[in-house]
Amino acid sequence: MSIASKTTIDEQVEILMSNTGYGDPQTREIMRSELRERLIEAQQEGRPLRVYCGYDPRTTDLHLGHTITMRKLRQFQDFGHHVIFLIGSFTSLIGDPDDDKARDMLTPEKVAENARTYTEQAFKILDPERTEIRHNSEWLAELNFLDIIKLAQNFTVQQFLSRDNFRNRLEIGDPIYLHEFFYPLMQGYDAVALNTDVQVGGQDQLFNLMAGRQLMKALGLKPQIVIAMGESLPGTDGVMKMSKSKGNHIPILSEPGQMYTSLMKLPDSVMPLYFKLLLGESQQYVDELMAAIERGEKHPQDVKADMAFRITAIFHGEEGAKAGREFSQTAVQKGGIPDDIDEYVVSEDASVADLLVASGLLKSKGDAKRQIAGGGVRRDGEKVNDPNEIITLDELPVVLQYGKRKFVRLVKG
Secondary structure, eight states, rough: OOOSSOOOHHHHHHTTTTTTTOSSHHHHHHHHHHHHHHHHHHHHHOOOOOOEEEESSSSOOOOOOGGHHHHHHHHHTTTTOOEEEEEEEEEETOOOOSSSOOOOOOHHHHHHHTTTHHHHHHHSSSSGGGGEEEETHHHTOOOOOOHHHHHTTTTTTTHTTTHHHHHHHHHHHOOOGGGHHHHHHHHHHHHHHHSSSSEEGGGGHHHHHHHHHHHHTTTTOOOOOOEEEEEEOOTTTTTSBOTTTOOOOBTTTHHHHHHHHHHHSOOOHHHHHHHHTTOOHHHHHHHHHHHHHHTOOOSSHHHHHHHHHHHHHHHHHHHHHHHHHHHIIIIIIIISOOTTTTTEEEEEEEEEHHHHHHHTTSSSSSHHHHHHHHTTTTHHHHHHHOOEEEEEEGGSSSSEETTTTTEEEEEEE
């Protein structure tokens, strides 16, 4: 096998290690050195690297934040390496422990339902011809209790309590449940089962990523190299990491108008990261762009419009991006929605169903759910499919529409 690229190994290392972060320079240098050695070894053996990243279907949506790691996987693919898109069909039953509480357990049926479109969403970024789809229930569901005990003996409780979210919860007296310790164990075993060369993940997942290295060493395998993405994508609030649970996400499968409009509503302060992490622009490009805004040579809205168009085009093509831009300009900015509609002041994040009732647009939550199921409710012109979809204060103003003539503009109190 010859790497499908004219780049040298050193050039590959430079690109593949870009935008990574480990919390300390020593770990980063170790990963860089090991990656270079593994690339040389793979080239000598005539094989591609085996590279993977896992995605837990805790919800039906992958969002723009997930594409940061997908873009890194695509870089590996472009160099001719073998990528495994791992669906966490077993790990998602528990979910990675949160900063302030244990996640709710999901049923296998709910996980399967959520994962139904994950492959389609992944292929918005990844090359289908060079992507292997796996589910970690293939091996995790087969482990017995003795197997789990043997895996657990490779870790100490002190290691787990050193993890920030566990340590913080312990310090303030919030409960830490025993089953939460199993998540890093399970994610670590994924690396063993797949016997991969490289795992890609976010820096906030570093503890779990390193658990894979530790288990591989303990079981006599060559430990994987960890590619930890150093910066996460801010959500629509402009502050917290993009997350469905925080209600600040932009789904990959958003319709063009909704995606473009959501991007146009972002705070100006997050534009540099969106250009860098989603569009792959260099730090120099971003710095020069922001300097041009500062000097008054470019208007922030024009720059944001370019950003919104280019990002929407990644997922919907150029024609879809044009449609999204047209929707944003006509339906929102140029009066496709009447100017004299009633306003409702919102004081906290709430679901679409609750806001339809609270604003007086519909009479009951049951009625709201029925109308949404029938396709009769729109948010900023885009059809709402989930009555539990959260509208956050930072997304306001938002226009809700029922039928053809009933509108309400939600504004922040």
